[in-house]
Amino acid sequence: MNVYERMQEAQKTGELVPIIYHGGSHPGLARLIYPVKVSETDVWGREADGTRAKQYKLHKIEIARGDAVIHNFAAEPETPEAEDLAQVLAPYLAEVEAAPWHVERDQGSIALYAFFKNGKRRKLPLLTLRSVEPYPYRTEIDWETGEERQVERQLTGAERPWSVESRRGSRNFKKLSSAVIRFMEEFHQLCPQA
Secondary structure (H helix, E strand, C coil): CCHHHHHHHHHHHCCCEEEEECCCCCCCEEEEEEEEEECCCEEEEEECCCCCEEEEEHHHEEECCCCCCECCHHHCCCCCCCCCHHHHHHHHHHHHHCCCCEEEEECCEEEEECECCCCCECCCCCEEEEECCCCCEEEEECCCCCCEEEEECCCCCCCCCEEEEECCEEEEECCHHHHHHHHHHHHHHHCCCC
16 A cells, blocks of 8 residues: 555544654654645645644655654754854855855855956845844834824744845745755755856
8 A cells, every 4th residue: 555545545534644754844753644635746634733734745755664753743842043154054164165156254144246257246146145133113104194103013033034035036034044954055056066
């Protein structure tokens, strides 16, 4: 019985299925899911302790055997996120600096610049990873008087302070480690020989 058939069967019976998912935020760890919907390529399932259905790619699912250790992610304490860009970027720095670009770094950012044929650095970077401070105020307009006023904004903790910008667009991230991964993906697309 393949994974697709096993998931369809479990969906019909409402059975809890132990799987090892080789994707997501914890690849390779076992988890228990209730399949809610099954398609040719995906499974939407609720984890045993969760209320929300998550999407799993069928080709990344392996049915767990009896000796697999099932992880309860809700019970795990969240590991503290490193906030120092130099520390998180350190394993990749030699590779980035070996690329044929000018690299500018400071405490909160790294930018890669191409050169013109005459050897001068271009004005705009090819790729940037930087911290973005959340704007502490928002502008409100009083429609009766037409006045604009600055109102202090409450920070919720859901802000995304890390930005990766390239010619393909910009994305913001809450975690620095996720931003560095995206930065390196963009780097490898720009410089495949690195």
